[in-house]
Amino acid sequence: MNQLNLSICIVTYESLDLVKTFHRELNESLNAFFDYEILYFDNSQSDLVFDFLSNNSNEHQKLYRDKRNMGFSYANNQLILKSRYEKILLLNPDVFGLTAKKWVDIVDAYKAETAMFVRLLNPDYSFQNCIGEVTSWKRTITKNVDYSLINSEVRIGMGIMAFMLADKNTFSKVGILDCSYALYSEDMDWCYRANKLGISVIYNPKIELIHIGGGSAKSKWSERVTLRKKYLAERIFIRKHYSGVNRYSLLILNYMKILLKTVV
Numbered sequence: 001m002n003q004l005n006l007s008i009c010i011v012t013y014e015s016l017d018l019v020k021t022f023h024r025e026l027n028e029s030l031n032a033f034f035d036y037e038i039l040y041f042d043n044s045q046s047d048l049v050f051d052f053l054s055n056n057s058n059e060h061q062k063l064y065r066d067k068r069n070m071g072f073s074y075a076n077n078q079l080i081l082k083s084r085y086e087k088i089l090l091l092n093p094d095v096f097g098l099t100a101k102k103w104v105d106i107v108d109a110y111k112a113e114t115a116m117f118v119r120l121l122n123p124d125y126s127f128q129n130c131i132g133e134v135t136s137w138k139r140t141i142t143k144n145v146d147y148s149l150i151n152s153e154v155r156i157g158m159g160i161m162a163f164m165l166a167d168k169n170t171f172s173k174v175g176i177l178d179c180s181y182a183l184y185s186e187d188m189d190w191c192y193r194a195n196k197l198g199i200s201v202i203y204n205p206k207i208e209l210i211h212i213g214g215g216s217a218k219s220k221w222s223e224r225v226t227l228r229k230k231y232l233a234e235r236i237f238i239r240k241h242y243s244g245v246n247r248y249s250l251l252i253l254n255y256m257k258i259l260l261k262t263v264v
Helices: 016-029 048-055 072-082 100-109 137-141 168-174 186-196 215-220 223-241 244-263
Strands: 006-012 036-042 061-065 087-091 115-121 163-167 201-211
Touching: 006 072, 016 048, 016 100, 036 048, 036 072, 048 061, 061 072, 072 087, 100 201, 137 244, 163 168, 168 186, 186 201, 186 223, 223 244
Parallel strands: 006 036, 006 087, 036 061, 115 201
Antiparallel strands: 087 163, 115 163
């Protein structure tokens, strides 16, 4: 039997129907394994998701909640700190396609003291552009890499934390997520810090999963409001990691994006 040695960390917020489907598929995919745990942290205001997970639990599952909804980063941090296995997977409850074979492929592909992202597809199986480089002038003025054409492992600047696999040593070096980011850009910040320390942030396109994307955000905000929140989170990143002319010019660009794409 293959060993996982894996803590799976999942943050939920409302979206009961989505969570039901996800929870069922996740548990079915793990039936062949024993050395894993599923840690849920529910940020929901209502009791629906928490009650469902409580009533459909097993010996591998742990469930936490905080109705204050302190944010995605805060919730994930609680789970990271409570994880007891060596490998830690941050997984969104809108990611599908996991099977027993896929789990074997995932743990076999992972290299110690790295962060691994996988190929995420839209529900129609088109490529989802969820990896690339962090906000910078270089990213702004250079042609973006078409990651849909890449078929082998490559180092990247960042990926979204719908799926990110790392280990305890990596988190001990990089640190946990920055709670300044309530929902967006926490992944960019964490990956930036990892790369600065020389830790490999890897994109593995050989492992494919379906990511619906924005499951809870779609039920709360319009597309324009969501985009504005992403740009405001990007502003936090710029102020934190850049200085001088670089900082101020990127802030001006950020203000322009908010004005042109979310206001006008």
